[in-house]
Amino acid sequence: MANTDPIHGKVFEYFYKIASIPHGSGNTRALSDYCALQAEKHGCRVYREDNGNLIVYVDGTQGYENSETVILQGHIDMVCDKTESCDKDMVRDGVEVLNDGEYIFAKDTTLGSDDGIAVAYMLTLIEDRSIPHPPLEMLFTVDEEVGMLGARAIDAKKLSSNKLINIDSEVEGILTVSCAGxxxxxxxxxxxxxxxxxxxxxxxxxxxxxxxxxxxxxxxxxxxxxxxxxxxxxxxxxxxxxxxxxxxxxxxxxxxxxxxxxxxxxxxxxxxxxxxxxxxxxxxxxxxxxxxxxxxxxxxxxxxxxxxxxxxxxxxxxxxxxxxxxxxxxxxxxxxxxxxxxxxxxxxxxxxxxxxxxxxxxxxxxxxxxxxxxxxxxxxxxxxxxxxxxxxxPAWEFKAESNLRNTLIETYTEMYGEPPVVTAIHAGLECGILAGKIPDMDAVSFGPNILHAHTPQEKIEIASAKRCWEYLKTVLKNLK
Ligand SMILES: [Zn+2]
Structure with missing residues (x-):
């Protein structure tokens, strides 16, 4: 049976908070404000563009101060869709989050786990200084779902790193390493x-x-x-x-x-x-x-x-x-x-x-x-x-040599006893737009299991979201 009790843990607390803020494409001001406020509250420098794009600069934790900076990226907009009988105004109101113990979903609407889970991971990393990681540049883009407008607009000169982890994939165990232009x-x-x-x-x-x-x-x-x-x-x-x-x-x-x-x-x-x-x-x-x-x-x-x-x-x-x-x-x-x-x-x-x-x-x-x-x-x-x-x-081309990819593959293999599937997608992703702006970009995309994205049946697997969080933390720890 579905219930409204939130799932325990900081990541899910943020996830529920994000879901309560309306953030359909073109309507991301409130969520952008919220993320910027959280970052500033925790002492991070924030770069903000007029459209709501954000870059949050997070110092490396103790022992990682001089490690190479890594970009984490996700988009803050979602596709708004609802069942025919639903009369929710998704411009004004957040979604009603439910779970059945296995999946989190929304009552009669899209959930926005695409890509709210990435935003929840990043906000948790901003808050929790006990998680070891290198210096991070967190890129929150707007309007991915309507032509990747945020990624197209971002001033990439504000990013110093060329290593990028995108968290906007929907099948756990798959690392995407190239997309089509x-x-x-x-x-x-x-x-x-x-x-x-x-x-x-x-x-x-x-x-x-x-x-x-x-x-x-x-x-x-x-x-x-x-x-x-x-x-x-x-x-x-x-x-x-x-x-x-x-x-x-x-x-x-x-x-x-x-x-x-x-x-x-x-x-x-x-x-x-x-x-x-x-x-x-x-x-x-x-x-x-x-x-x-x-x-x-x-x-x-x-x-x-x-x-x-x-x-x-x-x-x-x-x-x-x-x-x-x-x-x-x-x-x-x-x-x-x-x-x-x-x-x-x-x-x-x-x-x-x-x-x-x-x-x-x-x-x-x-x-x-x-x-x-x-x-x-x-x-x-x-x-x-x-x-x-x-x-x-532009395309996000496959990189013959990639230290970042190697770290993600090795970490996955160590944690789960088998290597991840490394693949490409013959379609456009934000990483493609970013590859055209970040010289020699070295990037990997992954994410937890999300089903039926962009429909009112959208749901995210709770255990998978937890595993991907552990995986992300371990990857960051290994990027010393
Ligand atoms: Zn997405």
């Missing part, structure tokens, strides 16, 4: 039109799984824009048609689930067009590599579109869509089964004069991203198109 690309390919007559059809693809364009790019999920290109190219081998429009997908960073094309066929080719399209539809459903049980492809006659791409432009559109790179490009040479570089054709659109293809390009190595940017650029320019890049952010 990314850049968005918009490719516009011009076409010429002509008036057509004949029959027009709308071909729509739907029911695909979709998914995250980074972490799920190697999961075998089908990109609807790419599937559309296969269909159009298959049919064009046997029968001529012209393209009126192609479109699909809504977000750069989601594998598209739905796409459609409107095409025009001369009336004499109608029957052939329909039968070849049907042939593709039945064969694709039998392809063993496609694990998409809800895939649907429908073809319906539609009203005359008037203008279409001319034959040459229609062929160019099909060629572009089929040949332009998409999906996993290279795998990591350092970490088994980890994608290094990928891109996702997230959005496809047609305007009056050009069609556009929007990509999210990711790589855990900056060279990989650069090479793919060049490849895409040369492809698009060869087709007389234009390409624009935006929202560039």
């Amino acid at each position: 990314a850049i968005r690309a918009v490719c516009k390919i011009p076409f010429t039109t002509e008036n057509t007559n004949g029959s027009c059809y709308k071909i729509s693809i739907s029911g695909l799984k979709g998914g995250h364009s980074g972490t799920e790019i190697n999961s075998g999920r089908i990109n609807s824009n790419k599937l559309l290109s296969r269909l159009l190219n298959f049919v064009s081998q046997d029968v001529d048609f012209k393209i009126s429009s192609i479109s699909g997908g809504k977000k750069y960073n989601a594998i598209p689930k739905e796409s459609e094309a409107v095409v025009c066929v001369e009336d004499k080719n109608k029957e052939l067009f329909l039968s070849v399209t049907q042939k593709f539809i039945s064969s694709i459903k039998n392809e063993k590599v496609i694990n998409e049980p809800d895939l649907e492809i429908n073809i319906t006659q539609t009203s005359d579109t008037g203008k279409c791409m001319d034959s040459r432009s229609s062929r160019k559109a099909m060629f572009t869509l089929l040949q332009i790179p998409n999906g996993v490009q290279t795998m990591s040479p350092d970490i088994p089964n980890m994608v290094q570089t990928s891109l996702n054709l997230g959005i496809l659109e047609t305007s009056d004069e050009y069609f556009s293809l929007c990509f999210m390009i990711r790589s855990n190595a900056s060279a990989g991203k650069q090479a793919l940017v060049q490849k895409l650029k040369s492809f698009v320019e060869y087709l007389d198109g234009s390409i624009e890049f935006m929202s560039d952010y």
